[in-house]
């Protein structure tokens with residue numbers, strides 16, 4: 001029997017509705033809830049780096065997942081990041097592919113671009129965290145990094161924080177910040193800058209999504225009662241983590257395998273107790289409290305979980321089938337050696 005796979009290029013994924021941040025937030029929250037109920041198998045991602053010149057500057061990540069409940073979908077994300085692309089600006093820094101399979105016959109059913117899905121789900125994880133941990137009535141966000149995740153972070157924060165009036169957007173490359181700010185004209189007031197201190201001081205929510213390999217956010221810039229969101233491993237200095245009354249991560253199992261993670265480094269050096277690190281699924285299901293008062297400073301840090309890609313990939317696949325999108329690829333006409 002012929003086995004066919006639905007192939008969705010990036011344009012199909014967009015046509016199927018991936019840019020609907022409200023829907024993505026809903027699915028990401030559902031994934032964290034299903035995780036809390038033991039419905040998700042999400043082993044830590046495997047990672048390797050390929051040296052280009054002196055240091056590893058291309059990284060590949062393999063992220064296998066099964067989602068149970070009414071989703072019932074196994075799949076994998078094959079993700080990659082290129083520091084060469086980040087430097088040249090000719091291609092996206094992160095390029096990803098998602099494969100979905102049938103849970104019973106195990107046949108692959110879909111292959112799709114995962115780049116936009118990754119960008120949307122990454123910021124949506126922060127958005128779900130902000131829903132539970134951001135200060136009530138947050139008016140000002142200080143964002144650092146005007147790249148791919150910078151764009152979706154603005155979309156997510158705008159969606160979950162209706163009181164937000166101003167987003168200060170800082171990038172080493174001011175032109176990038178200006179261009180991205182212009183995309184949100186008439187949607188939300190985004191003020192481009194390359195002055196980090198001005199962008200972050202007094203912000204109710206601070207979010208970092210840069211390719212920096214060294215901490216650059218100082219504790220003295222973070223106001224009491226703010227929420228800090230760190231999307232890469234070590235953008236904030238240890239003092240920022242120390243300042244947080246609640247530290248929530250997407251997956252501690254994954255984060256503790258990343259030597260670059262500032263949180264892992266603090267646990268290793270005894271500066272932080274592992275038991276004080278909560279996971280977002282615990283907060284979403286109510287086992288741990290979200291924000292409890294205006295004074296507490298909260299922090300969310302993320303390493304990225306494949307289950308978010310697969311739950312969204314499954315939704316996009318179903319939408320694409322309804323809309324007749326994509327191309328069919330034939331894996332075989334008749335399977336050999338059945």
Ligand SMILES: NC(=O)c1ccc[n+]([C@@H]2O[C@H](COP(=O)([O-])OP(=O)(O)OC[C@H]3O[C@@H](n4cnc5c(N)ncnc54)[C@H](O)[C@@H]3O)[C@@H](O)[C@H]2O)c1
Nearest residue numbers: 093122145147148149171172209210211212232302303304
């Ligand atoms: N946690 C997750 O699930 C997850 C998923 C995807 C990407 N990421 C991480 O998010 C980060 C951003 O990814 P991206 O795809 O948006 O990258 P990108 O290359 O599109 O954008 C990064 C931006 O950061 C800016 N930048 C770098 N260092 C800076 C500094 N010190 N101060 C201010 N700006 C600085 C760059 O100029 C660039 O505009 C990366 O570290 C990536 O690994 C995390």
